[in-house]
Amino acid sequence: MTLNEIKACILNWENIIKEGNSETIIHYLNQGFCFQITKSEYLKWKDKKPKNIHAYLGVYNNKLKFFIIDSKSDKNGDFSDTILIKDFTYGIDPSEIIKPITLKKKITLTENQALDRSFRWHIRCKEWLQSIQNDPLKQMFRVISIPFQNYVQIFQSNTIVTNFFGLHKGKTNEALEIEIIVSNEYGEHKIPNEYKDLTVPVPPFSAQNSRIYFNLLD
Secondary structure (H helix, E strand, O other): OHEEEEEEHHHHHHHHHHHOOOOHHHHHOOOOOOEEEEHHHHHHHHHHHHEEEEEEEEEEEEEEEEEEEEHHHHHOOOOOOOOEEEEOOOOOOOOOOOOOOOOOOOEEEOOOHHHHHHHHHHHHHHHHHHHHHHOOOOOOOOEEEEEEHHHHHHHHOOOEEEEEEEEEOOOOOEEEEEEEEEOOOOOOOOOOOOOOOOOEEEEEOOOHHHHHOOOOOO
């Protein structure tokens, strides 16, 4: 896929947002469960030591896609062999019974927290979208910024990382905010035991996630 085609896909998602049809938006966001990053893909980022990984949403042939790029390449406009194109798939079963884990750091979620946020997304995604559409001060996201450190920690002992949507309670403890939860490998006879959060939907832009860092947006 050429750079212009990728930008056209990202623009398709923006146009869907602007049209404001909530059923259409939810349809795309629920077309799959996750996208996955392999260790070989991660290693290409590792030498660059980016602060974040940018996961852009786009629509191609009526299918939701994720276009993944490290924040350094994105800011510098380096799009030569730096963009990963990921399908939104049902590669794993979110209801799978998994073992509990120990809370390690602030960016680490427990098993119950991760599953609760994933379950909340599937049950309350329409409510979340309505809260954005009804508030003129809120903006629908086009990208999610994922701390690179999330991948560094999980790839120390895993070969595939799974990324899936969740909803967590915002600062008011009432508003719901979307996120991507980063988890270690789900595979045959393997049990997930580590989850990371602190991902940020963009827009809105901020000092940490300034517009200048997101050059795939028109």
